[in-house]
Amino acid sequence: MRVAMIGTGYVGLVSGACFADFGHDVACIDKDAGKIERLQRGEIPIFEPGLDALVAENVEAGRLSFSTDLSSAVPEADAVFIAVGTPSRRGDGFADLSYVYAAAEEIAAALDGYTVIVTKSTVPVGTGAEVEAIIRRARPDADFSVVSNPEFLREGAAIEDFKRPDRVVVGTEDDRAREIMREIYRPLYLNETPIVFTNRMTSELIKYAANAFLATKITFINEMADICERVGANVQEVARGIGLDRRIGGKFLHAGPGYGGSCFPKDTLALVKTAEKAGAPTRIVEAVVDVNDRRKKSMASRVIAACGGVVEGKTIAVLGLTFKPNTDDMREAPSLDIIPALQKAGARVRAFDPAGMKEAAKLLDGVEFCKGVYETLDGADAVTIITEWDEFRAIDLERLKGLMRSPVMIDLRNIYRPAYMAAHGVKYHSIGRADSSFAAE
Structure with a gap:
């Protein structure tokens, strides 16, 4: 053809x-x-x-x-x-x-x-x-x-x-x-x-419905993570417990800083507007859009809390800038909300991403872009993982402690086990787990 x-x-x-x-x-x-x-x-x-x-x-x-x-x-x-x-x-x-x-x-x-x-x-x-x-x-x-x-x-x-x-x-x-x-x-x-x-109209709606449903799953598990932090539960175990139900499934049940990218943000918003125009408002999708936007904007406060409530004059290392790994796409990435908020609070930001720094440089001012993980960590007061690239999953923690002013990690993707980090002397903060330092917020 x-x-x-x-x-x-x-x-x-x-x-x-x-x-x-x-x-x-x-x-x-x-x-x-x-x-x-x-x-x-x-x-x-x-x-x-x-x-x-x-x-x-x-x-x-x-x-x-x-x-x-x-x-x-x-x-x-x-x-x-x-x-x-x-x-x-x-x-x-x-x-x-x-x-x-x-x-x-x-x-x-x-x-x-x-x-x-x-x-x-x-x-x-x-x-x-x-x-x-x-x-x-x-x-x-x-x-x-x-x-x-x-x-x-x-x-x-x-x-x-x-x-x-x-x-x-x-x-x-x-x-x-x-x-x-x-x-x-x-x-x-x-x-x-x-x-x-x-028919053609059904096909057009299938795409929006699929993306809205997946965005809803992400937003749902993020709200469950907030509950977990306050009641002493573990969101990863909650996700596994419900995901094994074949009616629910385990995909898109990973708590984090909120969804971004080229599809979910614009498609959920477009579906809301289409529904309003048709006279059939989608209250669930409207809530998903609002909750996700608020979540991305709130993530910087977690980093600030982990630094004792003040980041003025401190250096924050950021690992991962793109909205997800294995892409250079920066559209609606959580980093675009988190980094400016940290800078506004007085922090100096150093960052590394395996593929996204060229695009990130067009969107983020005042960031020092580094060549690798350890260059980024050098002299930092805290490090936050925003995107779960594979090369961030096995950081040499002894080297990390030697490079950073204080071994503080805010892991917004739950890459590491809290007990493992504690055993290696790293002050570790994660999302939606019983030993998360955010439980008392």
């Missing part, structure tokens, strides 16, 4: 490379000429494990190409995927669909023969209908179908998620479009991947 992928951001680039690896002929299109030139040179603009090799292999095989010229790729394509950004709109929180609609107008001008146009971007219910209307107004003669095909990729594990997904969701009631989408995803049949065919 011949595929045109409009947009070479996270979703577009991963999807395009994976489709090419399935054996399809994929042209990835982007207006950013600089980005396209870098991709043509083999430079990957995002950090995603394995993506550089996947792109290189398929470019060499002649199945994957990059261009700014939509008009040459679309006429040849059996399916055109729209994978542009849909950020929260300034002022009202609705998803900004301007890039999606602009892509639809350009696609309309280039259509030649029957084409399936697929919204891969995360879009509110009814967007597919508007995309169809835009194209129909521009090209009443065009032969096309508009399909919804939401992505469910986890940053840091996107290639695995694409090639071995839990399910593929396709929103269409057009038989021709259904057959083309079956053919595009046919390589997944070997894995017996369920393909859920539904």
